[in-house]
Amino acid sequence: MAPSCIFQIEDISHLREQTGAIRETVQANGFALIRGIFDRSRIRAFLPTILQYISQTEALPSSGVSAEQIRRNCLKWSIGSQSQSQSGIARLMMTIMNPTREPDVLGLRDTFTSLILVRDTLAQREQPLLDDYLPAPKFNGTRLQIYPAGGGFMTRHIDxxxxxxxxxxxxxxxxxxxxxTEKGTDYTSGGAFVEVAGEFRDSEANARSGDIVVYDANTMHGVADIDSHKPLDTSGAGARIVALATVYD
Incomplete structure (x- = not known):
C-alpha cells in the first residue's frame, strides 16, 4: 500500500477538511485508508464478544431468508453465488446482522453510528442517513462480515x-x-483487494484493526481467500472480520 493512500484523521471536523483529498485518492487508486477515527485496542476488544456470539447463535442458511429476518439480529451464512443482495458474486462468509434498532448484542452501536457519520461526511451529505432519516423500507444494514480461515472469500465486483x-x-x-481484525495478526494470507486498470492491489497491506477502507461507486473490489492453506474453521477464530454500514432497501 502506498503511504499516500493512508490518511491520519483526528475527528469528523478534520475528516471534512480532508474529504476532497480522500475522494481523489479513491478515484485514482481504487481505495483510501483512514486511520485514527477508531482506536485499534478498543476495536480488538470486541473480538471475544463476536466469537462468543458466533458460538452461541444458530446460523441461517444462504438462501430462503426473508427480508424481515435480515432486519433483525441474526447470524447468516453466505455460500455460493446466488445472494439475495447481489446475485452472481461468489462468496464464502458469515454475516452478523445487527441493525441499529435492534438490541445492541455486540456492544457496537456507537461504532456503527460513528461509521455512518464518517460515510455520510465523505459523501458530503447535509444530513447523515441515520435510520430516522431514511424513507421506509430503507434502513442501515449495520453488520459484521466474517471470512473464515480456510478459504473465506468474495469475488471481484462493484457494489x-x-x-x-x-x-x-x-x-x-x-x-x-x-x-x-488485521492481516499478519489474525490471518496471514488473502484479504481485501481492488482492481485498477487490470492491476490487483492489496488494500489491507500494512492496515491495522480500526482502520477504515474507503471505496466508491467505481471501485472493483473483492476478498482473496483467507488462509486457504488451513482447514475451514467456522468458529470465527483466525477469520477476517469487518464492520459495514450500508443502506439496505
Missing amino acids: SRAIDNVRDVSAQYIQLVLLM
Whole structure:
C-alpha cells in the first residue's frame, strides 16, 4: 500500500477538511485508508464478544431468508453465488446482522453510528442517513462480515445493488469497511483487494484493526481467500472480520 493512500484523521471536523483529498485518492487508486477515527485496542476488544456470539447463535442458511429476518439480529451464512443482495458474486462468509434498532448484542452501536457519520461526511451529505432519516423500507444494514480461515472469500465486483439503494436519497455512493481484525495478526494470507486498470492491489497491506477502507461507486473490489492453506474453521477464530454500514432497501 502506498503511504499516500493512508490518511491520519483526528475527528469528523478534520475528516471534512480532508474529504476532497480522500475522494481523489479513491478515484485514482481504487481505495483510501483512514486511520485514527477508531482506536485499534478498543476495536480488538470486541473480538471475544463476536466469537462468543458466533458460538452461541444458530446460523441461517444462504438462501430462503426473508427480508424481515435480515432486519433483525441474526447470524447468516453466505455460500455460493446466488445472494439475495447481489446475485452472481461468489462468496464464502458469515454475516452478523445487527441493525441499529435492534438490541445492541455486540456492544457496537456507537461504532456503527460513528461509521455512518464518517460515510455520510465523505459523501458530503447535509444530513447523515441515520435510520430516522431514511424513507421506509430503507434502513442501515449495520453488520459484521466474517471470512473464515480456510478459504473465506468474495469475488471481484462493484457494489451495484448498494449503489441503487441510495440513488433516490443521495447522489453520492461511498462504502466503508472497518477492519476489526488485521492481516499478519489474525490471518496471514488473502484479504481485501481492488482492481485498477487490470492491476490487483492489496488494500489491507500494512492496515491495522480500526482502520477504515474507503471505496466508491467505481471501485472493483473483492476478498482473496483467507488462509486457504488451513482447514475451514467456522468458529470465527483466525477469520477476517469487518464492520459495514450500508443502506439496505
